[in-house]
Amino acid sequence: MREITIGCAQLGPIQKDERRAVVVDRLIALLEQASGRGATLVVFPELALTTFFPRWYMEDRAEIDAWFERDMPNDVTQPLFDRARELGVGMYLGYAELTPDGQHFNTSILTNMTGEIVLKYRKIHLPGHSEFDPERAFQHLEKRYFLPGDLGFNVARAHGGVMGMCICNDRRWPETYRVMGLQGVEVVMLGYNTPSVNSQHSGEGPEARLFHHRLSCQAGAYQNSTWVIAAAKAGVEDGNPLLGGSLIVDPDGNIVACSQTEEDELMVHTCDLDRCTFGTQTIFDFARHRRIEHYGLITSQTGIIAPPE
Ligand code: CDT
Numbered sequence: 001m002r003e004i005t006i007g008c009a010q011l012g013p014i015q016k017d018e019r020r021a022v023v024v025d026r027l028i029a030l031l032e033q034a035s036g037r038g039a040t041l042v043v044f045p046e047l048a049l050t051t052f053f054p055r056w057y058m059e060d061r062a063e064i065d066a067w068f069e070r071d072m073p074n075d076v077t078q079p080l081f082d083r084a085r086e087l088g089v090g091m092y093l094g095y096a097e098l099t100p101d102g103q104h105f106n107t108s109i110l111t112n113m114t115g116e117i118v119l120k121y122r123k124i125h126l127p128g129h130s131e132f133d134p135e136r137a138f139q140h141l142e143k144r145y146f147l148p149g150d151l152g153f154n155v156a157r158a159h160g161g162v163m164g165m166c167i168c169n170d171r172r173w174p175e176t177y178r179v180m181g182l183q184g185v186e187v188v189m190l191g192y193n194t195p196s197v198n199s200q201h202s203g204e205g206p207e208a209r210l211f212h213h214r215l216s217c218q219a220g221a222y223q224n225s226t227w228v229i230a231a232a233k234a235g236v237e238d239g240n241p242l243l244g245g246s247l248i249v250d251p252d253g254n255i256v257a258c259s260q261t262e263e264d265e266l267m268v269h270t271c272d273l274d275r276c277t278f279g280t281q282t283i284f285d286f287a288r289h290r291r292i293e294h295y296g297l298i299t300s301q302t303g304i305i306a307p308p309e
Helices: 020-036 061-063 077-088 168-171 174-181 206-226 273-281 296-300
Strands: 002-009 041-043 090-098 104-111 117-122 154-159 162-169 187-192 225-232 236-239 241-243 247-249 255-256 267-271
Touching: 002 020, 002 247, 020 041, 020 077, 020 267, 041 187, 041 225, 077 090, 077 174, 090 187, 104 162, 117 154, 117 162, 162 168, 162 174, 168 187, 168 206, 174 206, 187 206, 206 225, 206 247, 225 273, 241 247, 247 267, 255 267
Parallel strands: 002 041, 002 225, 041 090, 162 187, 187 225
Antiparallel strands: 002 267, 090 104, 104 117, 154 162, 225 247, 236 241, 247 255
């Protein structure tokens, strides 16, 4: 058995005027709880330091850039990194990244137990739109504020296993998991901010949203024989409801832990990474069964081209 005890740290809402330092205190409290329960790795949500700001339409460059981090760690997040190192706990942390050459990404990092960053991911599937949409009940302006990630779906050997990351909407795309699956991923970590009602189709409510979230994470885990740890930012942020439903999924696709609230809440589970090998060596022995000669459309085409009527 290769066991790693992982904390899935859901955050309740972060209001627009909540200072990052206050949020960092909440993250440290969750980290300490996780350590107290034996975790050596904690997964925090997407954009874990601020409200989900892409719901707000902004034009002013300085106003936009104020939501981004120019360094990681920086003055505000250093106490979190220090505490993590003292406790010997690694973390997945999502934040908005502004690079020295002025590029904006929706980013996550993975640290090891001594607080060093061992992997960085920049969100690839950016949902939403880039201009103000008067038809929507809530704006979702990720395409306005972020560039598509340029680092690919890389994995790293850390925490005794093969670790991979993605962010929110990425979890709905099978390609996300498969590219990491082909690198032998054993733990896929992800954070999310999912509005609990669809702003365009009033028919889809929280139950459907929760179903699709679970379906995506469970299918990704099962089809690639990997653990999936998904941490929500949940609850009502300035009147905008976000889905909870944080969960830990085992490599058979079973949910082994899930959140009960829409507040700051921690789930802890001891994950045996050796459980990934049954799937990757039997049912999904990729090397023996995959037929890549038939998969070309996946990388040569984005949209649907149906046969002529
Ligand atoms: N943050 C994020 O990626 N949220 C999306 C909502 C898309 S609705 C425009 C998600 O897939 O959960």
